[in-house]
Amino acid sequence: MIPKLDEYKKQFELKSDDAIKPGLEAVEEALAKVGHPEKDLKIIHVAGTNGKGSTIAVMEAVLKEHGFTTGVFSSPAIVDLHDQIRLNGVPISSEELSVVFEEMNSAALSGTLTDFELLTVAAFLAFRNAAPDYILLETGMGGRLDSTNVATPLVSVITSIALDHTGFLGNTVAKIASHKAGIIKPGVPVVIGELPKDAKEIVEFEANQKGSPLVVYGQDFRMDPQEIELFEGMQNFELPTRRMKGPHQAINHAVALKALLQAGVALEQENVATAIRNVQLPFRFQEIREGVFIDGAHNPAAARMLVRTIEEEFPGEKVDWVVGMLKTKDYEETLKILAPLANSFTFVDFPHPQAARAEDLQAVCPFGDSTIVSLEKIDFKCNEKYKKFVVGSLYLLSGLVRQ
Numbered sequence: 001m002i003p004k005l006d007e008y009k010k011q012f013e014l015k016s017d018d019a020i021k022p023g024l025e026a027v028e029e030a031l032a033k034v035g036h037p038e039k040d041l042k043i044i045h046v047a048g049t050n051g052k053g054s055t056i057a058v059m060e061a062v063l064k065e066h067g068f069t070t071g072v073f074s075s076p077a078i079v080d081l082h083d084q085i086r087l088n089g090v091p092i093s094s095e096e097l098s099v100v101f102e103e104m105n106s107a108a109l110s111g112t113l114t115d116f117e118l119l120t121v122a123a124f125l126a127f128r129n130a131a132p133d134y135i136l137l138e139t140g141m142g143g144r145l146d147s148t149n150v151a152t153p154l155v156s157v158i159t160s161i162a163l164d165h166t167g168f169l170g171n172t173v174a175k176i177a178s179h180k181a182g183i184i185k186p187g188v189p190v191v192i193g194e195l196p197k198d199a200k201e202i203v204e205f206e207a208n209q210k211g212s213p214l215v216v217y218g219q220d221f222r223m224d225p226q227e228i229e230l231f232e233g234m235q236n237f238e239l240p241t242r243r244m245k246g247p248h249q250a251i252n253h254a255v256a257l258k259a260l261l262q263a264g265v266a267l268e269q270e271n272v273a274t275a276i277r278n279v280q281l282p283f284r285f286q287e288i289r290e291g292v293f294i295d296g297a298h299n300p301a302a303a304r305m306l307v308r309t310i311e312e313e314f315p316g317e318k319v320d321w322v323v324g325m326l327k328t329k330d331y332e333e334t335l336k337i338l339a340p341l342a343n344s345f346t347f348v349d350f351p352h353p354q355a356a357r358a359e360d361l362q363a364v365c366p367f368g369d370s371t372i373v374s375l376e377k378i379d380f381k382c383n384e385k386y387k388k389f390v391v392g393s394l395y396l397l398s399g400l401v402r403q
Helices: 005-011 025-033 052-065 094-106 115-130 173-181 197-209 247-262 269-278 300-313 331-341 358-364 394-402
Strands: 043-047 070-073 085-087 134-138 155-158 190-192 214-216 222-224 229-232 236-239 286-289 292-295 319-324 342-349 370-374 387-392
Touching: 005 094, 005 115, 025 115, 043 052, 043 247, 052 070, 052 134, 052 247, 052 269, 070 115, 085 115, 094 115, 155 247, 173 197, 190 197, 190 247, 197 214, 222 247, 229 247, 236 269, 247 300, 300 331, 300 387, 319 331, 319 358, 331 342, 331 358, 342 358, 358 370, 387 394
Parallel strands: 043 134, 043 155, 070 134, 155 190, 190 214, 292 387, 319 342, 319 387, 342 370
Antiparallel strands: 070 085, 222 229, 229 236, 286 292
């Protein structure tokens, strides 16, 4: 479900399937029909269970501070499909997107692609038209069979690997790692964050098979958490206090800087510091009013990172949780991870075809005090004693933005 995509499809008489169909053949054929726009772009390709959006946001901010123009393709939508394709930090305009959809109509792409494949082709066309200096390309799901995996990047990035999308990617970290490692291209460097041992071994094997230099967090580069945070890699940078909180964000920032250096971008201390000082990604430990935060912790790994961040920022405090998740996620395990910090739980019904029912979340919650509300009835007032965190699906959080 990509907000507003159907409006463009109707206007330009394009049909596409809303199913998920992993594979590259259809999108490769479509790109050939529109002249392979993906081939002439300087791309950094980013996969990972968590941390993709944060890592891309940091790279986007750092590139901007150095005077480079950027294109970003990300998912899911925050408001609608326009913000999934960003040019110089700004969602693509309806005029720019209309030009792209007219190109796809003229190339007879109707009925040949899924929704996400169609949007992927649209992104590549938009980038060809705008010709930004660098493209930051986020995988939609997995990597090996994701429609973004048709490009040959300057550098491939794998931020993290954990259980998620198990229905499509497999029910073990090793199987998921195989999908993520699929973005590695022959001879192209790959920068990786902190990965579980079995996942790292699979990525190492794939990199060796393809002759791709592997650059590893904690081994080839790191973030040193001193009073002034220090990035240590090909260059060293002293970093100011980050707006994006948590130890996991330190790793994401390090991966972002290393990926840019590995891609051959010349970075300057002052510009890096300015970018880090100001960059913020929506829905990542985002305070929307005093004492009220939203965070897209939508799986167990993300929940663990959120809990660590809360413990670091607000030691000893309890939280009023407001939770809405997709039924495709491991919500029972996620709730177990959140429960030790809970003062209360509120579960939310929100409009999405894969949304878990609030009563199903409540049924497996290991914490006794809980209520159920609709999206419209979420209370955004903070209890004087407890912080409030609205967490879970980005579809829930983006729905709140659109209210």
